[in-house]
Amino acid sequence: VYVLGIETSCDETAASIVKNGTEIVSNVVASQIESHKRFGGVVPEIASRHHVEQITLVIEEALARAQMTPDELSAVAVTEGPGLVGALLVGVNAAKAFAFAHQLPLVGVHHIAGHIYANRLEQEMEFPLLALVISGGHTELIYMKEHGHFEVIGETRDDAAGEAYDKVARTLDLPYPGGPHIDRLAHASDNAIQFPRVWLEEGSYDFSFSGLKSAVLNYMHNAKQRGEDIKPEHIAAGFQNSVVEVVTTKALRAAEQYSVRQVIAAGGVAANRGLRTSLEAAFKEKSIPFFIPSLPLCTDNAAMIAAAGTVMFEKGIRGTMKMNGRPGMELSSWTK
Ligand code: ATP
Numbered sequence: 647v648y649v650l651g652i653e654t655s656c657d658e659t660a661a662s663i664v665k666n667g668t669e670i671v672s673n674v675v676a677s678q679i680e681s682h683k684r685f686g687g688v689v690p691e692i693a694s695r696h697h698v699e700q701i702t703l704v705i706e707e708a709l710a711r712a713q714m715t716p717d718e719l720s721a722v723a724v725t726e727g728p729g730l731v732g733a734l735l736v737g738v739n740a741a742k743a744f745a746f747a748h749q750l751p752l753v754g755v756h757h758i759a760g761h762i763y764a765n766r767l768e769q770e771m772e773f774p775l776l777a778l779v780i781s782g783g784h785t786e787l788i789y790m791k792e793h794g795h796f797e798v799i800g801e802t803r804d805d806a807a808g809e810a811y812d813k814v815a816r817t818l819d820l821p822y823p824g825g826p827h828i829d830r831l832a833h834a835s836d837n838a839i840q841f842p843r844v845w846l847e848e849g850s851y852d853f854s855f856s857g858l859k860s861a862v863l864n865y866m867h868n869a870k871q872r873g874e875d876i877k878p879e880h881i882a883a884g885f886q887n888s889v890v891e892v893v894t895t896k897a898l899r900a901a902e903q904y905s906v907r908q909v910i911a912a913g914g915v916a917a918n919r920g921l922r923t924s925l926e927a928a929f930k931e932k933s934i935p936f937f938i939p940s941l942p943l944c945t946d947n948a949a950m951i952a953a954a955g956t957v958m959f960e961k962g963i964r965g966t967m968k969m970n971g972r973p974g975m976e977l978s979s980w981t982k
């Protein structure tokens with residue numbers, strides 16, 4: 647089974663061909679980071695325009711690198727949501743046109759299901775499983791009993807972790823996206839400011855990062871007023887410590903409570919060195935198998951969409967020519 651995956655939910659235009667849901671045949675990602683950098687974040691109109699310019703080329707490139715023709719494909723899988731509506735529409739329309747032209751089945755994939763299935767491109771999934779999706783727009787703990795079953799047991803009530811990273815980075819005058827810069831500063835710091843840990847109610851698996859972000863802003867404001875010099879690395883380290891401790895503690899508690907056989911992390915923030923080290927140590931101590939896909943599979947790509955789409959395709963799930971981008975799409979289980 648060869649599935650063409652298409653992803654355009656945010657600022658990456660991507661296409662990929664995956665064999666049997668587990669093996670990457672080709673994987674093409676055109677990033678727009680350079681175009682959004684000077685605005686300090688993703689500008690939706692610019693994103694859509696880039697997707698329109700790139701999508702056909704990226705799909706052709708994915709076929710060319712795989713040395714395949716459309717008639718060798720079994721299906722087309724595309725990110726249906728969530729994401730920026732104008733961005734999603736470009737991918738969905740390209741997928742519909744491609745599927746119609748080549749008489750291929752169409753499958754609409756939830757972006758977060760894609761992030762989780764990125765894991766399957768490097769190792770087989772073992773159920774029950776806990777997924778920590780920690781990215782620019784999401785921070786979620788998801789319990790999976792089997793393929794296609796998703797139970798969101800915790801999520802952020804305000805900012806996503808990546809969003810908090812990017813906002814704190816911005817106040818420290820670091821370039822966009824700020825996550826890697828904060829990570830680097832934190833790593834090099836010899837000291838860390840003590841910022842609060844936000845645990846929410848007893849037993850809750852939800853997250854909240856906006857209070858932490860405000861604490862950082864207040865700290866900087868007060869230090870400036872007192873005329874103290876601000877050490878960005880101490881702030882970065884303090885902020886990162888708080889995120890890492892809360893995320894590690896909640897993920898570990900969830901893994902134990904749900905007695906999972908495997909924990910996987912995904913999303914751009916999973917690239918964070920501090921977080922990786924902390925999660926690896928915590929799960930190792932409890933002998934719970936823990937895995938993070940390699941970096942290019944953690945951030946947005948279409949191979950993960952093809953991987954999730956393959957399982958859906960094999961379960962008989964099909965999209966129609968009425969498919970539209972769904973910016974607020976909920977992660978629901980594949981019941982078929
Ligand atoms: P979503 O999947 O929720 O729609 P997204 O796909 O745009 O969001 P990703 O591309 O997975 O998000 O991740 C981007 C985020 O990851 C950015 O916020 C970026 O700052 C953050 N990030 C990348 N590397 C690191 C790092 N080393 N430490 C912390 N954050 C990082």
Ligand code: MG
Nearest residue numbers: 656657658946
């Ligand atoms: Mg991105």
Ligand code: FE
Nearest residue numbers: 757781945946
């Ligand atoms: Fe993503």
